[in-house]
Amino acid sequence: MDVPTSLPLVFLILFLATFTRSALGFGGALIAMPLLTMVVGIRIATPLVAFMGITIALMILLKRWREVDVRSAFRLILASAVGVPVGIQLLQRVPEGLVKGILGFVLILFGVYQWLSPQLPQVNSLILEFLFGFFAGVLGGAYNINGPLIVVYGTLRKWKPEHFRATLQGYFLPTGIVILVSHKLAGLWTGQVFQYYFYSLPIILLGILIGGWAHKRLTAPIFLKVVYAFLILMGIKLMVGK
Template identity: 30%
Template sequence: MLTLDWMFFAVAGPAVIFAGISKGGFGSGAAFAAASILALVVEPGLALGVMLPLLMLIDVASLRPYWRKWDGQAALLLILGGMPGVALGAALYRIAEPDVLRVLIGAISIAFVLWQVGLAPKLMARSARRLPLWAGGVAGLVAGFTSFVSHAGGPPAAVYLLSMKLTKTQYQATTVLVFWVINIAKFIPYAFLGMFTLETGMANLVLAPFALLGAWLGVRAHRLVPERLFFGLTYALLSLTGIKLIWDGLT
């Protein structure tokens, strides 16, 4: 049961703004945390149902600033992998235990950041090679599944995209496109699973301005933040996301 009281909106408003900033400017890495924050005050399934339309609104608001600035090959690989990942999430949602997967993805996220920022220059140059094409499909599969069960598709997609050495705008635009498609694919299964109610729809109407504000702030921040700092912030967000996933999985 979703109670639309002051406590809900006091928690949900800032959480949705944070999701908008993350998705609009910093590669979606930590946007999933909004659903986790909402789960503090409502049942987790309803938290997912509240967030999906808002994430879709943020996607639409973010598409125009990044239109055609993405890496087409990377986006296609992630989307093609993401579709069966969404289908797998829909099939296993009621019986799957997502905590083990949260711990695994969190550990991979943190290990990747340590690998990227902690190597000597010679080893770092060697690690600059792109991951193979099949890795994009695998990352998309994991992203689609984790996005379905917890809106946490950002980290697996980031692991692949950060290895591609894209510019900050290519990276951001690619994540916007990929999760726009994945979130659309999630909508019908969510509806069949009963995650949307009259109360979640009312909550979406009230929270929509917060989502648009967050997306606008994210796009502005993306344009103002230098590229080196941008990727530093992205690694920081990926680390925080990984820690949060592990914490959620263990507790």
């Protein structure tokens, strides 16, 4: 196959997305999906971002698996699995714009409140853990946006940055595998997708390395401020893009 002319742009986008995801534990798709869609189209961007996400999660977990809150990650995964079929039904019955608009508003409200006055109590309730996981699964099954609620839950648990980052990967890795399999069944795994992925793999690995370096230098207060800012950006994107 010829080398795609769009490869330099793809490299830049994937590096920025990977750096962000590696530094914070989330946010890569927020950067990569809209930009890659403009460059290579939705049918390449969707599985390419999924492969990127799996690679990041796997690389972080290989080194940081001891920092995962295994019980929380496992319970969130189970609760999400229960929510996915409900989300599929939601997709058929409720307007997508309404759900995304409400979620976007909640994320903006939460992010702004936490940025200005972080006084919410620490959450340790198993019931709330199930609810966050369940509704994340609902949103994942309906619109492939399971991440934001898990990020909100992590901030409410007041995990330290290293536990926050690692535990999110413990959740995103198995759910990402499910998403990749669904892409395979939908016929999205093509030679062109793998070409972009393998050409970009060194760039992705570099982004993981530099993002991990940046993560170690983020103090807990600064880390949380950046997380809240990304939640606000996620909310704006959901509301504008609904």
